Structure formats: C-alpha cells, structure tokens
Amino acid sequence: MKLKVCGMRSLENAQDLIDKVQPDWMGMIFYSKSARFVSEEAHVALGGLPVNKVGVFVDASLEEIQKCIMNFGLTTIQLHGDESVAFTKDLKAQTGLEIFKVFAVKESIDWRVLEPYLPIVDYFLFDTFTKAYGGSGQVFDWHLLENYPFDKPFLLSGGLSIENVTDIKRLQNKLPQLVGLDINSKFEIEPAMKDIEKIREFKELVNN
Ligand SMILES: O=C(O)c1ccccc1NCC(=O)[C@H](O)[C@H](O)COP(=O)(O)O
Secondary structure: OEEEEOOOOOHHHHHHHHHHHOOOEEEEEOOOOOOOEOOHHHHHHHOOOOOOEEEEEOOOOHHHHHHHHHHHOOOEEEEOOOOOHHHHHHHHHHHOOEEEEEEEEOOOOOHHHHHHHOOOOOEEEEEEOOOOOOOOOOOOOHHHHOOOOOOOOEEEEOOOOHHHHHHHHHHHHHOOOEEEEEEOHHHEEEOOEEOHHHHHHHHHHHHO
16 A cells, blocks of 8 residues: 655654655645645755655645746645646646645545546545645545545545554455555644654554
8 A cells, every 4th residue: 555644844754754664655735824834945955855755735826836846856746725627637738747636525525526637637635624625634434435436546535543544454445446545644743743653653554
C-alpha cells in the first residue's frame, strides 16, 4: 500500500521522515488559511529533498501552482478545492505532472461528478468534508466507497490513524482500487510536526 504523509514543513522533521519511513509522497500545504501552510521562502530548505513532493492547493490559480512547482520541485499536484474539469485539464496539459483530485465526502457520493475527471487525473483522493477543506482528523463513512464504480486508483484520507488500521485493511480487501493512504493530523505533535516513530509503526501495521 502506498503512503502519503501530508502537512510537512520542518526540514529536520521531513529529513527524518524520508530516512526512517521512505514515504511514496510527502505533502506540503500551499493554502494560506491552513495551520500547516508552507510559505514561499521555505523552498530553500524543502525544495531539494529527495522524495516525491505533493503540493496541496485549494482553488489556487495556474500561476500560483506553476510558481510552487518551479520553486519546490513538485512531482504531484493535489487539487483540494472545487477545481473544475477544464482547470484540471489545463493544469495537466501545461505541467504533465501527476494529479490527485480530491473529493470531499459528505453523506453520499455522486459518482457522475467524478466521471469527467477520469481521463485527466492519476488518482482520486477521498477525504472528509469540512469547511477548512482538510487536515481535520475526521473520518467519513467508508461504506460509501463500497460501490466505487471505476478502475481509477484512489487514495483514502481523513482521520487515518493506527486505531483504524483493521478497518483500512478490510476496505482494501474489498476494493483493489484503494492503492494508497494519506495521513496527517493523527500523527502530529503540533501542526506540521510529525511523530515519525508513530508513522513508521502505522506503515508496518498496514503492510503486514
Ligand atoms: O492539512 C491541512 O491543513 C489542509 C488544509 C487545506 C486543504 C488540505 C489540507 N490537508 C490535505 C491532506 O491531504 C490531509 O492529509 C487530509 O486532509 C487528511 O487529513 P487528516 O484528516 O488530518 O488525516
């Protein structure tokens, strides 16, 4: 199972994560209202890290995203807002980078909304709906994913922790399209500072 560790900001903490966990992706939040916001100046420290770097954006402009791609050496763009199909298509055409399109889950999922994104994005990512967009630590009703109708691989997110590993594995057994997990606040000591040992333990439990 692939692992994305999101909301990283400190160079030492990120280096430790890479050394001890080797995540498939490391996420940085470029949304100024987030407690995990990564400012432009941080690229000097974080830009050179040897890991696939995901930039998380909420309804940002193409120009803002392009700037972060250049400065931080992003490999992946996570669209965490209400980005349209046209915008997502333009972004893919202009950058050629891997794209995660996030869908914030409430009480139900309308699969027709996801369909036009299928030829454009590399992965869907399902997260819990909150007004703050992400990093809430809240779990949504995973039963809603059981009739996922596409072959497109997706990542699961929203309140993932060591406590719900058994349920994650149960879902993975039912849905082979679930190829990755996105973790964040349940592994934090403080916003944007992760407990690396706890993440290592989570990875071990998920993969064994
Ligand atoms: O983490 C944030 O502060 C954040 C703010 C705005 C948009 C997205 C954000 N996080 C993106 C992520 O991919 C998180 O990992 C995801 O929301 C799950 O977080 P959590 O429920 O804390 O595990």
